[in-house]
Amino acid sequence: MRLTPKERAMLAGEQGPGVQKAIEIVVALGRIYGAEELVPVESVQVAGVSYKNLGRAGLGFLHEWAQDDGRVRVPTCLNPAGMDLRRWKELGIDEGFARPQLQVIKAFAAMGIDATCTCTPYHIGQVPSLGAHLAWAESSAVSFANSALGARTNREGGPSALAAAISGRTAKYGLHCEENRLGSVEVVVNCPVEEVADWGALGYLVGKQVQNGVPFFSDLGNRTAGELELVSRPDDSPFSSSLTDRLKALGAAMAASGAVALYHIRGVTPEARAGDMLRPDHTTVVIDSLESGYEALSQGGATTEIDLVWLGCPHASLPQVARLAAFAEGKRFLPDVWITTSRHVRRQAKDAGHVAAIEAAGGEVVADTCVVVAPVGGRYHTMATESAKGACYAPSYLGMDVRYGNWEQLQRVMLTGRWEA
Numbered sequence: 001m002r003l004t005p006k007e008r009a010m011l012a013g014e015q016g017p018g019v020q021k022a023i024e025i026v027v028a029l030g031r032i033y034g035a036e037e038l039v040p041v042e043s044v045q046v047a048g049v050s051y052k053n054l055g056r057a058g059l060g061f062l063h064e065w066a067q068d069d070g071r072v073r074v075p076t077c078l079n080p081a082g083m084d085l086r087r088w089k090e091l092g093i094d095e096g097f098a099r100p101q102l103q104v105i106k107a108f109a110a111m112g113i114d115a116t117c118t119c120t121p122y123h124i125g126q127v128p129s130l131g132a133h134l135a136w137a138e139s140s141a142v143s144f145a146n147s148a149l150g151a152r153t154n155r156e157g158g159p160s161a162l163a164a165a166i167s168g169r170t171a172k173y174g175l176h177c178e179e180n181r182l183g184s185v186e187v188v189v190n191c192p193v194e195e196v197a198d199w200g201a202l203g204y205l206v207g208k209q210v211q212n213g214v215p216f217f218s219d220l221g222n223r224t225a226g227e228l229e230l231v232s233r234p235d236d237s238p239f240s241s242s243l244t245d246r247l248k249a250l251g252a253a254m255a256a257s258g259a260v261a262l263y264h265i266r267g268v269t270p271e272a273r274a275g276d277m278l279r280p281d282h283t284t285v286v287i288d289s290l291e292s293g294y295e296a297l298s299q300g301g302a303t304t305e306i307d308l309v310w311l312g313c314p315h316a317s318l319p320q321v322a323r324l325a326a327f328a329e330g331k332r333f334l335p336d337v338w339i340t341t342s343r344h345v346r347r348q349a350k351d352a353g354h355v356a357a358i359e360a361a362g363g364e365v366v367a368d369t370c371v372v373v374a375p376v377g378g379r380y381h382t383m384a385t386e387s388a389k390g391a392c393y394a395p396s397y398l399g400m401d402v403r404y405g406n407w408e409q410l411q412r413v414m415l416t417g418r419w420e421a
């Protein structure tokens with residue numbers, strides 16, 4: 001592998017043991033995957049933040065690295081933690097979990113990491129530039145960065161993302177290389193794909209078939225109502241089911257049912273604006289209906305009683321919080337209703353009066369965490385959601401029965417506590 005003099009100096013320990021350990025990890029990964037060189041990263045997103053996944057061993061690992069003078073050298077943020085870092089008591093999180101979780105955040109902060117815990121950093125101004133190399137870790141964020149924004153990142157693990165943040169480098173392989181970014185499967189969609197739940201159901205069906213391929217949607221722009229404007233930067237206008245939220249749902253679903261980290265939509269996503277991005281040996285998948293996706297995402301027993309409605313997976317944008325607030329006005333929710341988001345969006349929503357409206361109806365705007373990474377297994381048994389990723393994970397991670405539906409169905413559940421097919 002070709003290394004620059006600066007990278008060789010890091011490897012020789014001239015910048016301290018923390019940097020040496022970081023670049024050793026990056027170089028080792030590069031060797032495994034056949035990289036010929038390293039590339040500087042513009043930003044990093046670290047996953048494995050919840051104490052539920054990290055445990056005592058993970059916390060010890062972070063402490064050790066921080067003591068070795070591991071400090072990040074590029075803007076770095078965190079994936080959701082296991083709890084709302086400020087309101088954990090109100091939300092019923094046990095102190096025995098909260099204490100080590102706060103230590104995890106402290107250890108990351110000691111490394112110079114911004115303790116913003118979100119899987120949608122692009123909603124809070126952390127928007128990578130076109131073509132920039134990144135080391136992001138959470139699968140839906142990776143998909144959005146690669147596909148909707150045209151940046152370049154593999155899906156990093158917790159330690160490898162941290163190593164990239166401390167060394168400022170990642171190995172150039174996989175989706176960092178032009179030749180691996182061409183579509184391997186053309187996806188032809190013959191049915192309407194409108195609101196967020198439709199995009200999630202489509203993503204679920206395509207991810208199942210494509211697995212870790214690169215889908216190229218050749219006509220999706222013609223299958224959805226309204227303007228599917230070109231993506232340049234996330235653009236959220238209040239109350240719209242914006243393009244950003246739809247792309248986010250599509251990517252999250254394909255990453256959950258398969259392992260898709262990059263997709264293209266002809267005429268829409270940045271790398272597919274000029275024309276086709278297909279490999280000559282590509283295969284074709286045809287989707288005629290979303291019905292089987294909706295059905296497969298509703299998993300579990302026959303019960304119609306719902307005890308949790310979960311919105312905000314991936315973390316909600318401000319317009320998504322505003323939509324729930326507008327619906328909540330003057331109503332009373334029967335089941336628990338959680339909308340999960342970043343602290344930054346929660347603050348904006350609070351200033352706009354949305355948090356008060358949702359809380360008055362009995363709902364919660366929960367920051368820094370999500371239902372999958374929080375220790376809420378056992379508290380809830382049945383959940384309704386419009387998130388295909390949440391619907392994929394909740395049965396196995398939380399042992400919950402799930403009902404997957406669109407916004408209209410969820411509104412009914414919030415008022416009745418019952419699922420109507």
Ligand code: F3S
Pocket residue numbers: 079080119138140252312313314315340369370371372373389390393
């Ligand atoms: Fe984000 Fe949690 Fe969903 S990390 S993508 S809200 S499972």
